[in-house]
Amino acid sequence: MSNIFEELESEESIAPTIFKDKRPLDHRWLPDKLVHREDQIRQIAKYWVDVLGGVTPSNVTLYGKTGTGKTAASKFAREQLIDIARKKNVFVKVEYIRCTDYTTEYQVIAELCNRLGRDVPNRGWTKGEVVNAFREIFRPDVFGRKLHLIVILDEIDILLNKDGDGILYTLTRTGNVSVLCISNYLDFKNLIDSRVNSSLNDKEIVFPPYGANQLSDILSERAEVSFNENVLEDDVIPLCSAMAAKEEGDARYALDLLKNAGELAFDEDSDVVTIDHVRRAKDKIEHNKIIEIISTxxxxxxxxxxxxxxxxxxxxxxxxxxxxxxxxxxxxxxxxxxxxxxxxxxxxxxxxxxxxxxxxxxxxxxxxxxxxxxxxxxxxxxxxxxx
Ligand SMILES: Nc1ncnc2c1ncn2[C@@H]1O[C@H](COP(=O)(O)OP(=O)(O)OP(=O)(O)O)[C@@H](O)[C@H]1O
Ligand SMILES: [Mg+2]
CATH class of the missing domain: 1.10.10.10 (Winged helix-like DNA-binding domain superfamily/Winged helix DNA-binding domain)
Incomplete structure (x- = not known):
């Protein structure tokens, strides 16, 4: 008996379908090159490089509107630092925390403890007990080595609004720890007490919105690894880029347009993605956004x-x-x-x-x-x- 999956697979191998590999179109995909963000990554690295010499790096803040590459750039810098630290045998950890997942100081510190091998319950201890457990991690080990920790606090606005700036106070007052905060708001420091503010050191990196040409470059890079050759009609990437440039230079939106356009073409058994697919992808995204807003x-x-x-x-x-x-x-x-x-x-x-x-x-x-x-x-x- 023939198998439907086998049939489909062999059909795909004869006629190239739309997608070569859909994973690179996922939001969480980290490309191995971030075009137009070389400067920002270099700036992060210039602060973080201190840790390779055993010095606690400055605290840094990244600002920018949605989809400007802040999360991607910080994760990119993180991978690079981990890589070199491993080669040079430097005792450093870089922990990424998305503050939508851990919304209080307690939760963040408890999560950091757990990741660094110090078991702390998710609730039940006092904040003081958790903070003490956290600080103990930075005592010298049997070889006299002290761990350096860089904490990336992504989407920190949510945590500050909900739980105040205690988390920054605790982290910036623990030796060997530095933070990289990521915020959507330039005035984010208004939410922070001056005593914490002064230890944040004013090292700020701004992520400006992408222009249409920059978005085109980003999409072209991504298209190369995710779409088969000659599948995208010439105007597809320029149109996605122009639309996303209007939406405040949001690369996530540009990628969503391209992905949804590809999916529409795929669903219709089309051999190519056209600008009509892009236009309909835009409607579909808006449609889904409204459903999401209303249902929540x-x-x-x-x-x-x-x-x-x-x-x-x-x-x-x-x-x-x-x-x-x-x-x-x-x-x-x-x-x-x-x-x-x-x-x-x-x-x-x-x-x-x-x-x-x-x-x-x-x-x-x-x-x-x-x-x-x-x-x-x-x-x-x-x-x-x-x-
Ligand atoms: N320069 C770039 N090159 C390649 N891909 C990029 C670039 N900038 C952003 N992206 C991609 O666009 C998407 C959005 O980027 P990212 O998540 O880093 O934005 P963000 O600034 O963190 O947005 P938000 O404020 O909404 O969290 C991701 O899928 C990311 O991989
Ligand atoms: Mg982000």
């Missing part, structure tokens, strides 16, 4: 959206008053106050799902906020009623 909204906000959807379908002009009535009908007993609804409206507008427009109804009646849905009705309906 808190329940009461989803109900507000449900009320907006209901009124839109009734072809009603939606004032805040009318919206509140429709919302209380849906929520019944656990409805929140009228004041809160105003906050929700603001948040939904920020997310781009609705828009508001203030109109004047003449002197007697004053001004009213008119709310309009900004996303596709059917999409909203299916998302709201299938989560």
């Amino acid at each position: 909204l808190p329940l009461q906000q989803q109900r507000v959206l449900e009320a907006i959807l209901y009124l839109t379908k009734q072809k009603e002009e939606i004032s805040s008053g009318k919206l509140y009535d429709a919302y209380t009908d849906i929520s019944k007993k656990d409805a929140v106050t009228y004041r809160r609804i105003f906050d929700f409206i603001g948040e939904l507008e920020m997310l781009g799902i609705i828009s508001t427009n203030t109109i004047s109804r003449g002197r007697a009646k004053g001004r009213t906020n008119i709310i309009k849905l900004q996303c596709d009705e059917t999409l909203l309906e299916t998302t709201l009623f299938t989560i």
